[in-house]
Amino acid sequence: MTTIETYPTLDEAARAMGQDAVYLGGGTLVMRAVNEGKAPQRLVRVTDPGLTEVRLSGDTIRIGAAVTMSDVLANRDLDFLHPIARLIGGPQVRNMATVAGNLFAAHPYGDFAAALLALDASVIGAGQGGARSVGDLLRDRGHAGLIAAVEIRRPRDPRAFGFLKVSRVKPKGVSVLSIAAHLPREGGRIRGARIAFGAMGPGPLRSTGAERALEGQSLSAALIDSAASAASEGLDPPTDEIASAWYRKEVAGVHLKRLLTEMERR
């Protein structure tokens, strides 16, 4: 039998965690597993309203771990993230699915996490856990601990950030792949290119080939072709019921080209 433990703060919940416990966010994945008979001994949840807050301080936005996709869509400060939140599941899923939960969602999920990776977001851990990059967390999700919030810098130029999700069933199918691109520019040249793919690996991953092609250059049709050719370099996507690994690798560059072409025309 599963027991549910409720704590007023994340720190208390963190102290209560153990091998037999699973943290419960919005529960879209945890409760699905429970309903499928994969119930842990203990479910740990937190009622701290601070986890649902979005706070703006200058260009930096702190998004509480328990902020849902629907909360994101209702917040004007997060307008650059609306195109991603809007494409996660259907309305019922968006009402429950949290920002922190998306960081732990296994392939082919993690569209929001891919966007956070492209935006070089930081993750704030419970207690004195401090901050670390989303990239670090995604490399070692098994030892991540509890997450209190995500911090992100608002892109200075909204045209520099773009997102594309490819799915077979519209509007709420899961990803064949998703792509988030952040291409800040200085004097017309791209400085700090970050391209992240969802569903092209066990979790969201950066396309180092595409980033290398784009860095220091001015966005043009020829440059977009080079980035597209290098898109799936070093990536080893899984085969699943949505798409084969071969198909994902074949189309990754085609869709990156579409996204970058749309961003060039803004």
Ligand SMILES: Cc1cc2nc3c(=O)[nH]c(=O)nc-3n(C[C@H](O)[C@H](O)[C@H](O)COP(=O)(O)OP(=O)(O)OC[C@H]3O[C@@H](n4cnc5c(N)ncnc54)[C@H](O)[C@@H]3O)c2cc1C
């Ligand atoms: C029908 C359906 C459609 C979906 N469609 C999409 C989609 O299109 N795109 C997409 O990306 N995802 C999709 N998902 C997956 C999922 O809904 C999202 O990834 C969601 O954001 C997970 O958040 P949650 O709060 O519900 O996580 P939960 O189910 O509560 O938890 C998931 C995991 O995250 C951990 N976790 C949660 N919060 C924290 C925290 N604060 N600190 C540490 N660990 C934590 C949990 O312990 C658990 O391991 C879909 C799911 C369903 C059921």
